[in-house]
Amino acid sequence: MLHIINKSPFGHETLATCFRMAQGGDVLLIEDAVYAATPGTALESLIKAALERFNIHVLQPDLDARGVGAEIIEGVHAVDYGGFVDLVTRNATSQSWL
Amino acid sequence: MSEDNIKKFMFVNRKAPYGTVYALEALEVVLITAAFDQDVSLVFVDDGVYQLRKGQQTKGIETKNFSPTFRALEGYDIEKLYVEKESLQRRGLTEEDLLVEVTVLDSAAMGALMDEQDVILSF
Numbered sequence: 001m002l003h004i005i006n007k008s009p010f011g012h013e014t015l016a017t018c019f020r021m022a023q024g025g026d027v028l029l030i031e032d033a034v035y036a037a038t039p040g041t042a043l044e045s046l047i048k049a050a051l052e053r054f055n056i057h058v059l060q061p062d063l064d065a066r067g068v069g070a071e072i073i074e075g076v077h078a079v080d081y082g083g084f085v086d087l088v089t090r091n092a093t094s095q096s097w098l
Numbered sequence: 099m100s101e102d103n104i105k106k107f108m109f110v111n112r113k114a115p116y117g118t119v120y121a122l123e124a125l126e127v128v129l130i131t132a133a134f135d136q137d138v139s140l141v142f143v144d145d146g147v148y149q150l151r152k153g154q155q156t157k158g159i160e161t162k163n164f165s166p167t168f169r170a171l172e173g174y175d176i177e178k179l180y181v182e183k184e185s186l187q188r189r190g191l192t193e194e195d196l197l198v199e200v201t202v203l204d205s206a207a208m209g210a211l212m213d214e215q216d217v218i219l220s221f
Contacts (some may be wrong), residue, residue, distance in 0.1 A: 008114050008145050010188065032117030035148065040190025061158025065116055067151035067165075 002091040003054075006031040006098070009043050014097045019050045026087055028079070029058040037063070037072045044073060051075045059084060105216040106137045111146035113221060115165070116156065121149045122164050124221035132174040139178040139215070140171075141208065142200070146221075147185045150196040168198045182208050 003022050007014040015036055018027065027050070029036055036047055037058040050056060051073075060078045063069035072078060079087065088094055109128050113120040131138055142150060149165070156163040171177070179200040186192060186202065193202060203211065212218060 006117065008117065010145055011112075032114045032145070035114065035145070035189070038190065042188045042190075044190075062116075065154060065156040065159045065161065065163070066114065066148060067153035067155070069155070070153070 002026045002028060002087050002094040004028045004030060004094060004096045005033040005036075006096070008032040009036040009046075016046070018097050019046070019054070022054070024053050025055070026091060027054045027056045028084065028087055029056065029076075030062055030084075031059075034058050034062045034066060035068065037076045038068045039071055039073050047073050047076070057083070057087060104135065104137055106139070106214060107131050108139045108141055108212060108215040108218045110141045110143060110212075110218060110220045111149060112144040114145040114148040115154070116159065116161055120221045121146070122162075124219075125164060125167055127219065127221075128171070128176065129174060132171075132176050135175075138176050139180060139211070140176065141180045141182075141211070143182045143185050143208070145185075147181055147189060147191060147196075150179075150181070150198060150200065151191070152195055152197045154197075165197060171198075180208065180211065 003018050005015050005018060009015045057077045057079050058072060060080055109124055111124050115121040154163050154165045181200045181202050183202050183204045
């Protein structure tokens with residue numbers, strides 16, 4: 001299944017709760033959640049550990065808007081809006097963790 | 099305006115830009131306050147530091163890029179911009195990553211600055 005996260009990982013439990021509960025599959029970071037994909041943060045190890053269980057994707061236009069599109073954590077896949085649609089259609093179910 | 103009527107205003111920004119409207123709304127209020135010749139300080143803490151990140155390109159999300167406004171604040175006599183050191187470090191950022199000159203303060207110094215204010219508005 002596809003898990004869609006749109007909250008910043010700093011100050012919100014959303015991403016951590018998703019990683020704790022979900023049993024694998026695809027995770028897509030959008031909006032303020034894209035900061036989780038940037039290297040060098042205090043949360044990088046959380047993401048790297050999650051990469052062993054999940055396919056993690058991040059929406060490139062949201063990275064670019066925030067000035068953090070130049071570099072993402074190795075193993076995280078950047079997607080455009082078309083890639084977002086592909087993820088939704090490829091998975092039987094999606095959950096938006098609002 | 100006489101000195102007696104000038105108050106110390108602090109705007110505390112703790113949200114990232116674009117995901118919510120807080121950052122943009124704060125900037126609007128800051129500009130209004132400046133028009134009344136007040137002593138204005140802008141503070142960036144937690145995800146608020148991301149508002150000042152260099153290189154924002156919002157075309158892809160079809161949203162107005164308001165980050166250049168931070169560079170124009172000087173023209174409105176708003177020159178006191180403070181960023182919390184711990185918030186930068188947690189996000190792997192340094193002053194070099196920011197699009198405008200700021201004063202970096204540690205948490206204790208930021209708290210002391212808050213204590214000096216007459217009015218604090220939080221976004």
